[in-house]
Amino acid sequence: MTSSDTSATSVKGRPTGVFRPDIEGMRAIAIGLVLIYHAGVRQLPGGFVGVDVFFVISGFLITGLLIRELERTGRISLATFYARRAKRLLPATGLVLATTALLTWWTVSAVDWRAFGGDIVSAALYVVNWRLADRSVDYLAEDVGASPVQHFWSLAVEEQFYIVWPLLIVALAWWLRRRGHMRIRPVLTAGILAVIVPSLAYSVYLTTSSPATAFFVTPTRLWELGIGALVAIGTTAWLRLRRSAAIVLGWAGLAAVIASGFWFSTSTPWPGSAALVPTLGTAAMIIAGYTSGRAGVAGVLSWRPAVWVGGLSYSLYLWHWPLIVAATAYWGDLGARRGLLVVAASFIPAYISYRLVENPVRFAPSLKSNRLSLSVGANFTAVGVLAGLLLVLVVPSSTGGGSDREAPGASAIGSGAEPEAGTTASLADVEWYVPDPVTAVEDVPPYPPECQVDQQSPVPVRCEWGDVDGDLTIGVVGDSKIMQWYSAIDEIAKDEGWRIVSYTKSACGFHDGMQVAKGEPYESCAAWNDAVFDELVELGPDLVLTSQRINDVMSDPDDVESRSVDAMVDAMVRRWTALTETGTPMIVLLDNPNPGMAVYECVAENPDDLTQCQFDLEEGISRSGALAQVPAAKKVPDAKTIDLRSEICPGDPCVPVIGNVLLYRQTSHLTDTYARTLTEQLRNELVPAVEEVS
Template sequence: MTSTDTATREETPSAHVGPRFRPDIEGMRAIAIGLVVVYHAGVSRLPGGFVGVDVFFVISGFLITGLLVREVTTTGRVSLARFYARRAKRLLPATGLVLIVTVLLTWLTVSAVRWREFGVDVVSAATYVVNWRLAARSVDYLAEDVGASPVQHFWSLAVEEQFYIVWPLLLVAIAWLLRRRPGLRPRRVMAVGIAAVIVPSFAYSVYLTSANPATAFFVTPTRLWELGIGAFVAIGATLWTRVPRVAAIVLGWAGFVAVVGSGFLLTTEVAWPGYAALVPTLGTAAMIVAGYTSGRAGVAGLLSWRPAVWVGGISYSLYLWHWPLIVAATAYWGELSGWWGLVVMAVAVVPSWLSLKLIENPIRFAPALSRSNRLALSVGGNFTAVGVVAGLVLVLLVPSTSAPAVTGGASGSGVSGAGALSGTSAPAGTVDSLAEVEGYVPSVVDAEDDVPPYPEECQVDQVSPDPVVCEWGDTEGDLTVALVGDSKAMQYYSPLDAIAKDEGWRIVSMTKSACGFHDGMQVASGEPYTSCAEWNDAVVENLLDLSPDVLVTSERINDALTDPTDVTTRSVDAMVEAMTRQWTTVTEAGIPMVVIADNPSPGDVSPVYECIADNDGDLAACTFDRERGTADSGAAAQLPAARAVEGVRVVDVRDAICPRSRCVPVIGGVLVYRQTSHITDTYARSMQATLAAALVPQVEAATEDAEGS
């Protein structure tokens, strides 16, 4: 989606025929916004509606570059002050208004545990850097509970504004060159300049889309070429007036079919943007080019239909308003059907039209702002500040605690955590025990941050296939324990570090987000997790070279693909077989193994802290069945695999996390779960004695067996 100016006589690029209104451009905007809002409404028959964003990128590049080209060719210069003043008064008032309303809707409908995250999102949206924040979140395993941000749609606006930092500056340099070398042809030089943006951006887009599609979707370098295509069309405007009418008619309709067909035929399974984005972007460029000479017989005739022009006129406003309303409606009523999503989209038209008429246009066309670039920039800056303040207010509204405060931590200060499960007559860890809970740590709003304090680089992200080796515990210890697996292995970092220091163990860890220790193929982000498979191969080589005294592993994922290329073939049996093969390779090399059985998964009540917040602190509403939680956990594959491989021992501390048939969210004054099925670091610390009692004998026995063999 874009923030392009409405196509008015003042702001539409000319084709050496003077400024003229292009109603077909507004029709293209109508198609683009229609694709986006129907897709966001959840209508399954339009699985590729996301291509509307790409259509807008091309239109934006065309319109804005047309203005700049006309300025360079007529004056020989580019006024950056006038350019940015025009952008500021066009975009920022509506942005500030929408962000204020978005914060209010978030406060009213979204769980308090999300306010801090979303408040920072609002600040990022107001300053047009939210795309980078979303890109970082897309590969952050710990961010998988966050859900859709109410300002997620601002990513495309951020991309566009970042493009319009670079492109005008490049045109300033080109204008300077043309003044120094008057014999050069301006449009040819500008074409070379934009090609210098398009070519490397497209190449990088293809590469990153293949290597890391989640990041590629949001980051600016993978999208610049799409805006560049629109800019290239604007630069070549004098050529398009010579296109024969028949050819223009064919070209325009072909572009229309490419764009609309993409919306119906593409799905989210197609890696995007990459080379696939050429279809809607070139289709849009074709329609723009055709509009110069095709006349009413071409697609321009359809696109100039008055209702389409009207929708195109409010497209920017509608894009700003529709997504926060969808997020708020979903938070309040739950998942919306396609029909109810369309109802919300229809409702969004009302504030879109009102904001255009009452806020955007009055400010945009105010005579005082047209006369003074400084005043226009000041007004825009004030609306940006309003958006920033709104986001900060949402952060400040986050309650310091959502339950009566409990002083101290899990070690000897009144909060016992797992320690409450032993030596007491009360049924600790049961649903009945929840009635006695007066407070707990961490609070639900702090649960996400209650993570193990291991260095960030020790947990490889989902992109890299290269293991990172970290040493901790007693780094001078005589016994080497290798810890391998995903974040479920590292959730025990704090107690393991303390145990290792007590026992004289040197821990060497190699862990990767959402990647277990096996030789199968997992799924991540709906795609085969190839970097996990490559990482596993490298880890096995490292282990054989290191030859640790014992290998400890744990993981969350319990299924793998029977066909490594088909994500529909996942099964627990495939994971058991993959674990069995990998573990056999290691044990036959003389490395004994200890498997820490994964804890039960909360399933429908995950994230547990959000469940508590959404149920007014009702802890009993956030319990879940242990048997089902175990079936959903990594233990469903770990335990049968361990039985199948000689020399593999199991450490089962699940009773310290869920001691009864129903798992509870608070034990001994400590919130048990943080993100998905991970336990809080506070609770993990409280398990130190329990984990040591189970793990130390197994490690000692494993090493004795290895020495005796």
Template sequence: MAATSTAHVEPLTPQGPEAASGKHRSTAFRPDIEGLRAVAIGLVLIYHAGVDWVPGGFVGVDVFFVISGFLITSLLVREIERTGRVALAQFYARRARRLLPAAALVLVAAALMTWWLLPITQRRVFGLDIVSAAFYVVNWRLADRSVDYLAEDVAASPVQHFWSLAVEEQFYIVWPLLIIVGLLVARRFSTPLRPTLGVALALVVVPTFAWSVHQTAASPSTAFFVTSTRLWELGIGAAVAVGALWWKRLPRAFAIVLGVLGALGLAYSGFVIDAQDPWPGSLAMVPVLATAAVIIAGVSAADTGVNRLLAWRPFVWVGGISYSLYLWHWLFIVGGTAHYGELGAKRGLLLTALAFIPAWLSHKLVENPVRFSPRLARSNGLSLSLGGNLSLAAAIAGLVLCLPLVTARPTPVAADPTKPFGAAAIAADEQGAANLWKLDTADSITPAPEQATADVPDAYDRGCQVSQDSSEPVECVYGDENGDVTVALVGDSKALQWITALDEIGKERGWRVITHTKSTCAFTAADVLRDGKPYDTCNEWNDAVTALLLEQKPALVITSQNAARAAAAGSGSSAGTSEAMVAGLEERWGELSDAGITVAAIANNAAPDDEVYECVAQHPDALSTCAFEATYPTREVQSAAARATGAVVLDLSELICPGGKCPAVIGDVLVYRQGSHLTRTYVSTLTEPLHAQLVSALAATPAAPLMED
């Protein structure tokens, strides 16, 4: 989404008779490209402002990629044709002067805004985002987070928009080297430079496009961010630059039609494509080729209607500050959302309009003075040193947010070892448990709110949880690894949250506890949905895990789940039904029961509307404001299925939400981490109650021998 090289960075003198007559343009100053840049940034700003009638505004980033590929390749090719070589140090020095000062300024501003406006619980996450952005690898960090189930509740990062800058920076590092390889090949085999580069580009564009289509289908959340799925877009722009001499020979009428088609393609991309479309797969060809068409039309004929419109002075002005505007606008959106909540289109547009002020100021006072400094221009080393130091300063600003002094609240009073801890506080005062939610303070809180998202079972670090994109079962072993009795924990992350307690129970009873869990995937024979669409990898995983269990024959399968609905057969409903889920549980549990395997379902705990740990961080002296009413849709589903199959249901609701009200802190322990997930610490305090319920529930089942001492 960023414009990282401007159309008039280093003007190149047109050559040949067409240049002399002014009939054609190639890589000299192109006001129409600045205007095209204005269109791209306009799409991005309107989209981020929340204007519904431009659902495809995110394609502005694809437009920028093509422009950047065109401009950078034009500079490099013309330099070779002019001098016979590529001055790498000078190239990187120009990029450092052009890009890094403004970027470093915005990253420091993002760090200050994070400290001032954003939740204390997310300072560390966003601080590391800023560090990654400073070194232009944040796109890979965001890609990892996009498939990290534990990161789903992380708010939009204040430097999320730097992902596209990272892609372009990585392109700038690699691309000159590819051009040099092409030059060496052309010399070695005495072939013309531009055709040779065209072949080299084809060897990059074709496979990376194919990979983009594949990865978008296989893992759309990661495909959006990673460089490997975007390289072909920059490559298309590079191909336009390499073919500039051919484009100049196009008939004027053809160029006019090409420009119009390109403009229509961009309009289609902005107004018809939306965020629900897989991106950046084959559909990204529309804005990419449309942008290439507009650029080619401008190379061929200087005064085509579309390119003349793009050269309109206001468009050129906006295009000139588009880099700074892109850098600043997202901070206004994130900061405004933190302050106001849901922005709405009007407020979103106002905030993006306000971003023009710092964008213009930084363009005039930071970008241009550094970029055109005669002293820096004379010294590649000084330019690179300045850029490196500025990036380092930005990274330090991010690291400061990770310091305990900044991210943690001091504990008011040391924990009292004689005081009931966690769920023990309910057992210690069963009569008063229903009023625990009314308590506004705690002597201490474990884990601290800012550490809640890290208070998870070690199963995540061990890779036990299968990602949403995979259907391959992964087994981990807990409890007594040499135990004679095998117990399996199967389900989604709401099942896995209990492994801390089950690990201790397994060690005590000599059980070998194995896990089979997958993100957002209920253990059922029904067709599971995710975001209203068939969750195919979950359904495949379910069948594979069931086959394993029927082969392994564990004495007991323990399961839990968050989903209450599944797809009804033949209904076509994207919402699913609870009846379909009950039928699916009956069938799956029945398969196990018929094989002599007992099933115990742990009822799902209640879910808050907002992040409890963030509320606790913001209201440490008013904890009652973070409590919420308990509702249990999944518990009802599991109970219905259990009545039909003879499985047992374990219900710890009164030890999590006593009296139907869910406190944020019980016995000085923070109860919730992401969403409705329980903290590992609180689950550990439920070990004995869970053990007791297992003993009681299984006493009248074929699994009763499991409970014999």
């Protein structure tokens, strides 16, 4: 993405800093892949590989720049290097982030302003990749839409590389001078390999164990920039490459990059070893450009329109994604045709900022001073940080001052505390409610985060709560829908002297079927289930309490489209029967109706007409885990059910607020505030059930 001076070499093999138009052509291919992919063109499912192309180019250019300076002057001016990066990259970044904050405020629901404001601050500071990595495995963030600065993750990786890489080269140069050696390239080659090899190994490992995290974090990407650096170090060797070999190598490299865009998809574990294809392909094109001449791929890449697009690639990368997010928020799903139109429209602000901001600042005679250049960069960074903070600060409150009042919640149903509480008619009388819908996603039960295993891990995590010294042990198993009751169960267990041992995993129910997650078989869920079953058998609890959201699994192990409720019922029956046959009875807490929409977002947008946020009861049940839980429990003699659905949806349609409490956070989870108000109702059902089966 970021742009540096492209370079060529003289016939003596020394870098001269001569412009290499083929590098700009490679950038054009990279940005083209990214733009088409982000536009939603299904025929190019692997267009994200354009980012990997950028990584190799950046590693090549920056390393070449540093080595040339070191060999020319015997030293590297870090101040000059960072000043050049600052005035080249940060002005456009500040402008785009400020504009993105305005677009987000204008088009995106207020419930996302806090999260996206934080993203903008992180993007301005070039650490957003770590923030996105953390969010990718946070089930509490499942309803947060695509961040308008999500694309900054790759820029953050590059900037982190730019900070560390010059320091590494300076350290190696200092070490060599102390020993009287001046041949920097062989030593630097060893140093680069010392980065590439462990980074690639870690990338392969983490891509397998935690792919969502692996995609964003810096250590899994350093090897890609390192490949570009290795190409820059080997200039002398590439100049000896025969022209005919260079021609073949260059075209093969281009074919590898283009093919990657068609072959790979979001289902491909990435980056991992698969990323070797586009990265080595890019390296091949760069190497071939030294000697292939116009007959090689460099001739095509040097085509003037391609060079022009390549020169604009940084601006295009910055601008296109915020426009796509804003357009999607405003119009809904864009589709490929409208997506391409938005991408095409991004050329306008990209060109304007390139001509009026980037180049004027970059080449300003008054900014030759390193100190002034760094100051300008810092000021534009401050603009981005301020824009993000302002977006957070303008988040409105929709509760009508309810945060300071005690809300009756579920106890209002039928109590007369609120006329016809829990009915559509009562919504007209709602003047305040808690929690605030714009922060409802944060209204979560206070269990330790590690108790909820993420979607990547198949390893069970055992947590103990309630009365940990209690005489009766209850196993709590399932996904986040059982843990939404944590506060209520914990209070009841402490009062009754129950020891709770929980095993929970994000979006993974307790059964022996194969769920589907993100379009792929949820294999870690199946492995986790088997392991948890073994641990429960060994633990021998007095009973097991379970609940879940998902109501279908694959009926055909080779077809993800074969999911069915009947298959889930059978999978539950097999697992539950196997457990009860060991002498452990089960209690199934039926899942609450699923609204099928972000209720809290609807309430935030319609505070004066909450009827817009109600939903049909039967449809809500059909989307919930109860659709499979009810028939499954009937087939397992030692399984009993607890049904609190009438306390969550006492009428039809189901309403968003009961007893001045907002019911839903995320799409289908209850707010912890409302779940707490159901403690007595749950106690009245759970205590007799436990006494009966234990």
